[in-house]
Amino acid sequence: MSVDYRHPLRLGLLLTPGDDGPQAAVERARLGEELGYDLVSFRPGASELDPWTLLSWTAARTTRIHLAAHPGGPGINPALVARAAASLDLLADGRAELILSAEPGLDEAIDIVRGIWTAHLRSPLSFAGEHHRLAGAERGPAPAHNLPILLTGTPDPALLRLAGTKADGWLRPPADGGSATDSWAGAEGQAGANAAIDQAAVAAGRDPREIHRLTHITGRFTTAADNADSSLTGTPERWISALLPLILDQGVSTLILTTDDPATIRRFATDVAPALRAARGEIPRSEQVPSLYVRRHRRDGIAYDAVPESLAGSAIEPGDAGFGRVRSTYLRGGSPGLVLRPGTPGEVAEAVRFARTQPVKLSVRSGGHGISGRSTNNGGIVIDLSRLHAIEILDKATRRVRVEPGARWRDVAAALSPHGWALSSGDYGGVGVGGLATSGGIGWLVREHGLTVDHLRAVDLVLADGTRVRADEEENAELFWGVRGAGANFGIVTSFEFEADEVGEVGFGQFVMDASDTAGFLERWGAVMEAAPRDLTSFLIIGRPRLGQPTVAQVMAVVDSRDAETIIARLQPLASVAPVLDYSIQVLPYEAIMNAPQAPHDGQGEPVTRSALAGHLTPELAGDVGRLIAGGLSYFFAIRSVGGAVADVPSDATAYAGRSANFQLVAFGANRRALDSAWDAMLPHFSGLYLNFETDLRPERLHDAYPEAHLGRLRALKRRYDPDNVFRDNFNITPEPDQARSQSSR
Amino acid sequence: MPDYGHELMFGSFITPANASPKEVVSLVRESEAAGLDLATFQDHPYQSAYLDTWTLMSYAAARTERIRLSGNVINLPLRPPAVLARAAASLDLLSGGRFELGLGSGAFWDAIEAMGGRRLTPGQAVEALSEAIDVIRGVWDVADRSLFRVDGTYYQVDGAKRGPAPAHDIGIWLGAYKPKMLRLTGAKADGWLPSLPYMKSLDEIAQANEIIDAAAVEAGREPAAVRRLLNLGGSFGPRSDRLLSGPPEQWAEQLAALTLEYGLSGYIVMGDDAATIRTFGEEVAPLVRDLVATERATRGGGIAGAGR
Numbered sequence A: 001m002s003v004d005y006r007h008p009l010r011l012g013l014l015l016t017p018g019d020d021g022p023q024a025a026v027e028r029a030r031l032g033e034e035l036g037y038d039l040v041s042f043r044p045g046a047s048e049l050d051p052w053t054l055l056s057w058t059a060a061r062t063t064r065i066h067l068a069a070h071p072g073g074p075g076i077n078p079a080l081v082a083r084a085a086a087s088l089d090l091l092a093d094g095r096a097e098l099i100l101s102a103e104p105g106l107d108e109a110i111d112i113v114r115g116i117w118t119a120h121l122r123s124p125l126s127f128a129g130e131h132h133r134l135a136g137a138e139r140g141p142a143p144a145h146n147l148p149i150l151l152t153g154t155p156d157p158a159l160l161r162l163a164g165t166k167a168d169g170w171l172r173p174p175a176d177g178g179s180a181t182d183s184w185a186g187a188e189g190q191a192g193a194n195a196a197i198d199q200a201a202v203a204a205g206r207d208p209r210e211i212h213r214l215t216h217i218t219g220r221f222t223t224a225a226d227n228a229d230s231s232l233t234g235t236p237e238r239w240i241s242a243l244l245p246l247i248l249d250q251g252v253s254t255l256i257l258t259t260d261d262p263a264t265i266r267r268f269a270t271d272v273a274p275a276l277r278a279a280r281g282e283i284p285r286s287e288q289v290p291s292l293y294v295r296r297h298r299r300d301g302i303a304y305d306a307v308p309e310s311l312a313g314s315a316i317e318p319g320d321a322g323f324g325r326v327r328s329t330y331l332r333g334g335s336p337g338l339v340l341r342p343g344t345p346g347e348v349a350e351a352v353r354f355a356r357t358q359p360v361k362l363s364v365r366s367g368g369h370g371i372s373g374r375s376t377n378n379g380g381i382v383i384d385l386s387r388l389h390a391i392e393i394l395d396k397a398t399r400r401v402r403v404e405p406g407a408r409w410r411d412v413a414a415a416l417s418p419h420g421w422a423l424s425s426g427d428y429g430g431v432g433v434g435g436l437a438t439s440g441g442i443g444w445l446v447r448e449h450g451l452t453v454d455h456l457r458a459v460d461l462v463l464a465d466g467t468r469v470r471a472d473e474e475e476n477a478e479l480f481w482g483v484r485g486a487g488a489n490f491g492i493v494t495s496f497e498f499e500a501d502e503v504g505e506v507g508f509g510q511f512v513m514d515a516s517d518t519a520g521f522l523e524r525w526g527a528v529m530e531a532a533p534r535d536l537t538s539f540l541i542i543g544r545p546r547l548g549q550p551t552v553a554q555v556m557a558v559v560d561s562r563d564a565e566t567i568i569a570r571l572q573p574l575a576s577v578a579p580v581l582d583y584s585i586q587v588l589p590y591e592a593i594m595n596a597p598q599a600p601h602d603g604q605g606e607p608v609t610r611s612a613l614a615g616h617l618t619p620e621l622a623g624d625v626g627r628l629i630a631g632g633l634s635y636f637f638a639i640r641s642v643g644g645a646v647a648d649v650p651s652d653a654t655a656y657a658g659r660s661a662n663f664q665l666v667a668f669g670a671n672r673r674a675l676d677s678a679w680d681a682m683l684p685h686f687s688g689l690y691l692n693f694e695t696d697l698r699p700e701r702l703h704d705a706y707p708e709a710h711l712g713r714l715r716a717l718k719r720r721y722d723p724d725n726v727f728r729d730n731f732n733i734t735p736e737p738d739q740a741r742s743q744s745s746r
Numbered sequence B: 001m002p003d004y005g006h007e008l009m010f011g012s013f014i015t016p017a018n019a020s021p022k023e024v025v026s027l028v029r030e031s032e033a034a035g036l037d038l039a040t041f042q043d044h045p046y047q048s049a050y051l052d053t054w055t056l057m058s059y060a061a062a063r064t065e066r067i068r069l070s071g072n073v074i075n076l077p078l079r080p081p082a083v084l085a086r087a088a089a090s091l092d093l094l095s096g097g098r099f100e101l102g103l104g105s106g107a108f109w110d111a112i113e114a115m116g117g118r119r120l121t122p123g124q125a126v127e128a129l130s131e132a133i134d135v136i137r138g139v140w141d142v143a144d145r146s147l148f149r150v151d152g153t154y155y156q157v158d159g160a161k162r163g164p165a166p167a168h169d170i171g172i173w174l175g176a177y178k179p180k181m182l183r184l185t186g187a188k189a190d191g192w193l194p195s196l197p198y199m200k201s202l203d204e205i206a207q208a209n210e211i212i213d214a215a216a217v218e219a220g221r222e223p224a225a226v227r228r229l230l231n232l233g234g235s236f237g238p239r240s241d242r243l244l245s246g247p248p249e250q251w252a253e254q255l256a257a258l259t260l261e262y263g264l265s266g267y268i269v270m271g272d273d274a275a276t277i278r279t280f281g282e283e284v285a286p287l288v289r290d291l292v293a294t295e296r297a298t299r300g301g302g303i304a305g306a307g308r
């Protein structure tokens, strides 16, 4: 009777570093990768060299091959091993696997390793076992992928039971420990072992197909089959005929060749592997059974088994190890049911075609910095574009650059800097390209160079039906108009073409100012900015006043000049707006201002903000803001100066409409109701809304952002390009008009 | 005495954050590109926000060519010395002699115990470190054909095979502050690696030097056998009268003084910032080398190049 656990065939190498030194062993691992082997491991205890060090080094010198770490026992500290294995996996982009040897306490060690990897549990890990004890160890990090734990040891019942109950695979050792090249275990006893594993798996509620069956093989290539039955000695044909039954009948999916002989490594790859792989064929992902843990964490309404093959490999589900790194955004906690991570525009199209058939929320994410936080959800699907992050110079003469949505503005700045170019984007380099460049982009050079969308020359989009189109001033011109200010409603932009500006070093001033007279401070700052030449752009932030301390404002300003006199001349008026408590003035490459740390998002809860555009910081507006801050309703209040080049462009030239405003305001609050009621009362002061700082989801906000004529054109576009309203995650422009009317008196 | 005459060494101190492994590795490469001699990493195996320092160092060493790497400092209580010695030698062999072993006796005992480690008193921890150094040197000493046995209070080795021998004489540098640790440093270590933020004043460096020197002499060693390094932080900006708060020239003058008057010869800049690393490697380091070389030349005498 033959068994088939539906795992793809994998071929590996077990290397024993020898007298020719560790570099030679690494070279053999690299040879293995070159020849198409799937897995490499270094034998523990066989030489004085440390296998973990060798494997970590090898990880850095390879790109594709998987790395099976096998810590030498006895006396390993499983908590430390767990962290080290996760570290290896993170460094090697998900290529690590962990082999644990049969020894007393293995059962406990597995629990501890998995416990450490369960990073999303906030409680520390305690464990009182017979062999291992932990007294409140921190959990984490989670590995990059579902790092398999493979148990190795002779097929004794206890080990097989443990493999079936808790592990991801059983690795059969060479019959005599592997010292002789013809000590091959063959297929003998495999069926019995399989049955024991299967039985234990079923008893534990698992599917036997969750557990991989691996075996070591050893042998010698000779010209004739001079062979004893059980040995792999002979011609490649002899090898093939001996190995095929293992793969096709005995359910073994990974063969690990134990050899250090480069000729044997080559010969197996060229003369044996192709026949084995052909006989096994491809195993579609949909036929591979995810673990019980993964299945248990699935959410209703998503047809997980129907995820397209091209996306299944990189998708992340709630039960997957990497989930903690993709669930939330910068500002909002989320718990999606499925995160699709397409790597090409074609895969984005497949993702859209799949997602639109699923009766759950759909979110689109580029950099995950959306302030409204709609790029995550609860129980729905996220299309995460972070793998699309290329930045490419298209034409030096016209400064034309192509940027993919998952790139961050930090990376864009760094890529353009060597050419003496920059694109004004925003004030924070961690922000993603996709969300910002489909909406506006109020950056450090906005008054001189305009909005980010003003530099957009063409986009490639995936539409709601999965078709791919290009839009620019000639082709799909109306769509191109809509993308520059309301892009999220019409499709997923997979590529942006911008015209960059020539920007050298800039002056960067930072001032801490006494803003006790908040209203007066705002008025004076506003007046300075309205009168300032365009090469000055300034943003300010006011925090929640601390009891008994003056209200303090941070004013930041960029002068597009490296000339000290110009910089001082521009900053002087700003510095006289209020008493300066501290300041620094630097001359920096634009790239340096955009530098920001990289880390996975860990937002919690719901962000609460209100936002607006204003023509002027009138005494009335400044007074209201002063009261808002003094009343503690906003713990973080910011104003960005706009105007200048932004206002050169007619309002109807792009979907972004608020061209006349000189200021963009945002208030972060802790209490939705309180902030809304205060802000709603301020609406008469405002001239419009830039949606990228808004979190109020009431439909009125659309009317604040888009005048009637704009909204009419946008709805017509929506009817044409997304009549079923697939893209509705963020400030949805519905195909048909909504009932709400603007409450603002513009 | 001070100025033990060591060749100067400049390094970085990189947080092994697991939130962004790529960035950590890229800071190592930045350090190399900036001409630094050394990239170092703290080791807190009980800290879930960090990458395993050993795995990281092995990986980063494979991504660089010239720069040396060291723990700063390796947590001995959670890393058994015999395994550590083999791993260190393996990494030294792989990297062509680019590994140094910064070592600490352990400080956060609750966390060490939480990870299944053994709790020791600070005094015991120093004794354990002393034993561990013997174990480590014993593993490396392949010239010794005798069976390798250690029957210590804290560590036992029972007739294990020695080896591998590292590619170069790996320096064992101790993070030490208290007299007992300082005496151990003088007696057995190749380097002393404290952190400036933990020191009350520069006088503490002078006092520690005296203890180390005395212990070295007592153990029959030259005081210059122990290199003195320092982890330090600071900021680049306009001139000030504070230590390491000013332009690169001011840093250089101050560090040169630390070499000539306090005997320090290794400076490791803290802060995970590529710009700081660049300024430190490209501007500060060459200036300090010049200042020190000039002064040493005028002082004359045969101190150049003592120790390693």
Ligand SMILES: Cc1cc2nc3c(=O)[nH]c(=O)nc-3n(C[C@H](O)[C@H](O)[C@H](O)COP(=O)(O)OP(=O)(O)OC[C@H]3O[C@@H](n4cnc5c(N)ncnc54)[C@H](O)[C@@H]3O)c2cc1C
Binding pocket: A329, A330, A363, A364, A365, A366, A367, A368, A369, A370, A371, A372, A373, A374, A375, A385, A405, A425, A426, A427, A428, A430, A431, A432, A433, A434, A435, A436, A438, A440, A441, A442, A443, A487, A488, A489, A491, A492, A493, A494, A692, A693, A729, A730
């Ligand atoms: C710290 C911080 C500072 C900021 N500073 C500025 C600033 O100075 N100036 C400024 O203008 N803005 C600023 N913003 C706001 C920023 O522009 C928006 O948050 C923007 O949406 C973030 O883009 P993202 O790709 O990172 O966001 P995501 O959260 O990934 O996306 C936000 C939304 O954009 C849409 N979207 C994303 N990708 C695509 C795509 N490829 N195609 C179509 N639609 C897409 C989706 O609807 C999604 O919900 C800042 C935000 C933060 C958090």
